[in-house]
Amino acid sequence: MKTMNYRDAIREAMCIRMREDDSVLLMGEDVGFFGGSSGITAGMFEEFGEKRVRDTPISESAIIGAAVGSAATGLRPIIDLLFVDFMLVGIDQIVNQAAKMRYMFGGKISMPMVARLPCGGGAGLAAQHSQSLEAWLTHIPGLKTVYPSTPQDALGLMLSAIDDDNPVMFLEHRLLYDMVGEIVDMNPIPLGVGDIKRAGSDVTVVATGKMVHEALRAADILANDGIALEVIDPRSLYPFDMDMIAKSLEKTRRAVIITEENKRVAFSAEISATIAEEYFDLLDAPVVRIGALNTPAPFSPPMETYYLPCAEDIVAAVRKF
């Protein structure tokens, strides 16, 4: 059985496509000789050289713009923004440019770029280095957004992201980099197809990113009480696999949605609203949403732990059904 960690899986997918296709290149701060923050691009500079693995100055607006302009003219750039928080420095290039060019130009342009956006809290990095901004990205027509929770999904989704002719926002949780998992399939995972991480018949838990693992932990805890959670990881936030959730609800009739974002106006609210609008009849109880507290990420370790959502929150919510 082949195993890989999340970090290596992301790198492997980038390398596979770079070996096959000269038009794929990687840009970002420290991605070259240094091997990327958290070692994520280690060895790529040596294999592909400085023309294709390009260190950039600290200039997020120009980095994202370089992806937009090169994608518009025949390349397939991947950019590493180090932290999703730093994307905000160049957000115009994502929201006003990358997302809208195809449309504004009447479909005359293609935008095959991938923005790698390490994200999430739990590392003591405080308010400007811990955010989860799924709702920001999924709100914008023209962007696709994916968020793998396992090495297998990271590999398959990265292959698809690179193959895609649209701007794909690739969220990667920093605390998952060392997570090891089985790799059984080297094929792309189509965007918009969710995955049932654990089958169950009592409650549907929709979880993204690191929260998938919290949901699995909750499922273990509740299994002792004879409650079977079905854990669904949508993997891709847009396009989104609503059918998988609806099918699960037909069985369970109860839903808990957990994301790491501040709960207010989180992506979980969109899922919850869609369930209410389209699948109200499937529900026996109101949908429960779980997220981080509506505060900036605090630095102090006990506070940060208190701030982040976790398995125990799911367990408490399920016990109230």
Place this chain on the structure above:
Amino acid sequence: MELNRDITSTMYLRMQRIRAFENTAMTLFADGKIPGALHLYTGEEAVAAGVCANLREDDYIVSTHRGHGHIVAKGGELKYMMAELLGKETGYCNGKGGSMHIADVSKGILGANGIVGAGLSISVGAGLSISYRGTDQVCVCFFGDGSSNQGTFHEALNMAGIWKLPIVFVCENNGYGASMSQAKHMLVRDIADRGAAYGIPGVVVDGNDAIAVYNTTAEAVTRARRGDGPTLIECKTYRHRGQFEGDPGIYRPAAEVEAWLAKDPIPRFAGFLQEFGLLSAQEIEAIDQQVADEIREAIVFAEQSPYPAVEKIVEDIYSDIIEEVRVR
């Protein structure tokens, strides 16, 4: 201000405070007592001390991710800084900010910053506020060589220039923006040259020479207080440690590191002070002893302080709303 014994001994005291604080933080981080990320200022002490010796308590500074030195030099207290690094309730930010966000507004310290280049724009606002209120305060904006490649650097210099704002832009050029050497991340050799693009004087100074930094800043501060607008000062220096603690630093040639370690600003300044009779060997020893005591107290204070009560997480988000903790 004319250099005198008081000023030079304060500068020396602050340089030693910074060094001791950073060495202690380094050890505590290695021992797992400081969470998160740590960017040390070790080796760049002459810049913060030389610049801030020209400032009054009511002047402002805007700092960076590598901010401990700026904060100490502007009068920040070691014990509150240390407590913040440990995430304790008694820290400058009540444990909410950590190393990258220390601020003490009562001393004009408008905060360290986790976003590279963000402080440049903020300094424009502080400068605007001074000029609008018509006081003779100044704002010093610290930033790195790497930050000068952000759009904010160019926008801020231009705006400060046209509005003649009382800002001293202090570029701490330590030769690297993270792993990228200056020669790779820009084509100009002197960042000071970039001032010309915005009609602002640009000056290069040896950033490991506390006296030179002091004198250069003195002129820029006088100019700013007079209402003649901003100056860009580039201090050539070097960080002794990695970009962050844990950085293997493979991108810096060993010989280069060695050469710069030999140019350590602290022994150099101590030597100068003795040579010119500004401080005696005994006085230097007394200052070193004072700093050692302060550090010991700061560690005890920080370690014995409690973590903040988690319920306080919802305070200080707004002036008037306390977010309710509902079921998540």
